[in-house]
Amino acid sequence: MDGIYLDHSATTPVRSEVVEAMLPLYGTSFGNPSSIHYYGQQAKAALDKSRDIVAESIGGEPSEITFTGSGTEADNLAIVGAILASPPSRRHIITTAVEHDAVRKTVAYLSELGCRVTVLPVDIDGIVTAQEVEDAIREDTLLISVMHGNNEVGTIEPIGAISKVGHRHGVLIHTDAVQTFGQLSVDVNELDVDLLTLSAHKIYGPKGVGALYVRRGTPILPEILGGGQERGRRSGTENVAGIVGFAAAVSLMLPERAQMAARMTDMRDRFIARVIESIPASFLNGPTGERRLPNNINFSFENIEGEALLLNLDIAGIYASSGSACSSGSIEPSHVLIAMGIETSKNRGAIRLTLGRETTEAQLDSAFNVLKETTTRLRSMSAHSFR
Ligand SMILES: *Cc1c(COP(=O)(O)O)cnc(C)c1O
Numbered sequence: 001m002d003g004i005y006l007d008h009s010a011t012t013p014v015r016s017e018v019v020e021a022m023l024p025l026y027g028t029s030f031g032n033p034s035s036i037h038y039y040g041q042q043a044k045a046a047l048d049k050s051r052d053i054v055a056e057s058i059g060g061e062p063s064e065i066t067f068t069g070s071g072t073e074a075d076n077l078a079i080v081g082a083i084l085a086s087p088p089s090r091r092h093i094i095t096t097a098v099e100h101d102a103v104r105k106t107v108a109y110l111s112e113l114g115c116r117v118t119v120l121p122v123d124i125d126g127i128v129t130a131q132e133v134e135d136a137i138r139e140d141t142l143l144i145s146v147m148h149g150n151n152e153v154g155t156i157e158p159i160g161a162i163s164k165v166g167h168r169h170g171v172l173i174h175t176d177a178v179q180t181f182g183q184l185s186v187d188v189n190e191l192d193v194d195l196l197t198l199s200a201h202k203i204y205g206p207k208g209v210g211a212l213y214v215r216r217g218t219p220i221l222p223e224i225l226g227g228g229q230e231r232g233r234r235s236g237t238e239n240v241a242g243i244v245g246f247a248a249a250v251s252l253m254l255p256e257r258a259q260m261a262a263r264m265t266d267m268r269d270r271f272i273a274r275v276i277e278s279i280p281a282s283f284l285n286g287p288t289g290e291r292r293l294p295n296n297i298n299f300s301f302e303n304i305e306g307e308a309l310l311l312n313l314d315i316a317g318i319y320a321s322s323g324s325a326c327s328s329g330s331i332e333p334s335h336v337l338i339a340m341g342i343e344t345s346k347n348r349g350a351i352r353l354t355l356g357r358e359t360t361e362a363q364l365d366s367a368f369n370v371l372k373e374t375t376t377r378l379r380s381m382s383a384h385s386f387r
Contacts, residue, residue, distance in 0.1 A: 014201075071102065
């Protein structure tokens with residue numbers, strides 16, 4: 001690849017083995033899994049096998065997996081689906097101020113439609129505690145939705161502890177594990193969750209495929225109605241090729257996940273230490289050590305516009321990101337950094353570098369050199385214009 005791709009939390013390159021696994025589904029194995037005949041059975045077998053693989057990878061049962069058209073759709077289905085299945089007297093949702101927009105905007109929408117919502121604040125590292133969640137639980141609380149790993153600053157939330165208090169009060173637990181799945185062990189029983197979101201394209205699979213884990217017995221109603229696919233939870237002919245690609249990506253990822261995470265953690269910490277040591281007025285956003293996703297680096301540079309920095313890095317062939325990949329392409333202040341109490345001047349200068357399985361020490365050396373050179377140059381230019 002030309003340049004250095006350091007935006008793996010936005011998306012990952014599709015592995016060649018994944019493409020290989022998907023191709024037959026676009027060729028001779030084109031059947032509709034709902035058809036009775038040979039072609040249908042073939043597609044159904046591929047779908048079933050994929051469901052088994054995804055279910056097993058998180059310690060769930062195949063019947064507890066609903067394939068969706070994205071991680072976003074899985075988040076929507078978890079939250080809206082639980083609300084649709086609830087009595088009006090139970091429509092209180094607890095969430096945090098640092099959720100992905102797929103949760104944040106969905107909860108805000110439900111709030112406009114009459115649901116009651118508590119958005120919990122976080123500390124300077126982006127963490128919400130189980131105690132804070134418990135304090136917010138009320139008589140009418142139906143659902144707690146807290147992400148497992150934060151896509152902007154890498155914070156890993158204490159989901160196990162949150163589930164424990166939630167369940168003690170008979171409240172459903174949803175977590176968005178899109179960012180953690182490729183880096184940490186994600187087990188629905190260890191995390192003790194009722195609903196859990198995954199997305200294929202963050203683990204070297206195809207875009208446009210997600211999954212929602214729904215623990216058996218969890219009351220949830222569909223948002224998309226039609227032919228009754230996915231046990232009636234999500235109608236529409238399944239994206240068989242995408243789902244097969246998702247399962248292939250899972251199978252490839254599992255045996256290497258722990259080793260990859262350890263390698264990325266080392267590279268991450270060396271890079272962070274280097275920046276802090278040699279670029280003046282640089283600030284790490286988010287936690288350090290085990291509370292941080294192995295692949296996440298997020299820095300603010302005082303008196304530097306994040307957008308200018310990113311454009312200059314892009315020209316130099318370093319592909320990074322502002323904290324959030326916004327569809328508009330323009331950078332708005334990050335709701336995550338605002339929630340963490342990061343002041344506006346630093347918020348505007350934040351950039352995120354997220355490592356992947358092919359990231360090398362040599363690439364990070366180059367990225368560091370470009371970053372140092374660029375921050376120095378941008379600062380000298382702005383000092384100039386003030387004279
Ligand atoms: C990328 C992402 C999503 C959305 O997944 P899509 O498949 O792109 O819709 C949701 N949550 C988190 C934390 C993400 O990083």
